[in-house]
Amino acid sequence: MENEKTMSKPLLLEPVSFGRTFAACLAGLALPGGGHFVLGKWGRGALILAVIVLLFAFGFWMEGHLFFPEGREWLTWFFSVLDMGLGLPYLICLMMDKGFAVTPEQAAKITFEYGNTFLCVAGALNLLSVMDAYDIAIGRKP
Amino acid sequence: MTHFLAMLLFSFLVSIAFAVLSQEHHTTEDRVKYGFKVFGYFIGVGIVVAWVLYPLPL
Secondary structure, X not given: OOOHHHHOOOOOOOOOOHXXXXXXXXXXXXXXXXXXXXXXXXXXXXXXXXXXXXXXXXXHHOOOOOOOOEOXXXXXXXXXXXXXXXXXXHHHHHHHOOOOOOOHHHHHOOOHHHHHHHXXXXXXXXXXXXXXXXXXXXXXXX | OOHHHHHHXXXXXXXXXXXXXXXXXXXXXXHHHHHHHHHHHHHHHHHHHXXXXXXOOO
């Protein structure tokens, strides 16, 4: 016997146009939560923006640093991809050469690795939020 | 900033993001419940892992 959950009808959601889907993904990469703003999901967008900005700010406050791929140091490639998920904030830091340098005093702080983790997770969550905006745009999620 | 405070802060922020980005929870009430659940898991697993690692000579 089927229960109520399996008998319930799937949600029928209307996908948005290709242009708006593309704009949402691009806006999500430019500004955390931007994809949700383009799709009119203001509350979700604001929460994502707040969480990612706080992770970013706390990451630097804890003396963390952003990564840039370095030759055969494969681990830096992995962390760089996560950091690059931040989108425009990462590019701005890269262009201004801020947040990439590491001093021995900075690395000796107990919060140093926490800071790096906060920054990497901020980037990873932004990538997830872009995928979420894409799912909303194509009608896979309300 | 203590290790525990850093864990609380991280868990709090990431559980909010997970609740917002969840694919299976569509109402606000469901999302809030899921956020609390994820937060609890983060803290619980963090404390268990800390106790498991505590006696090791790392």
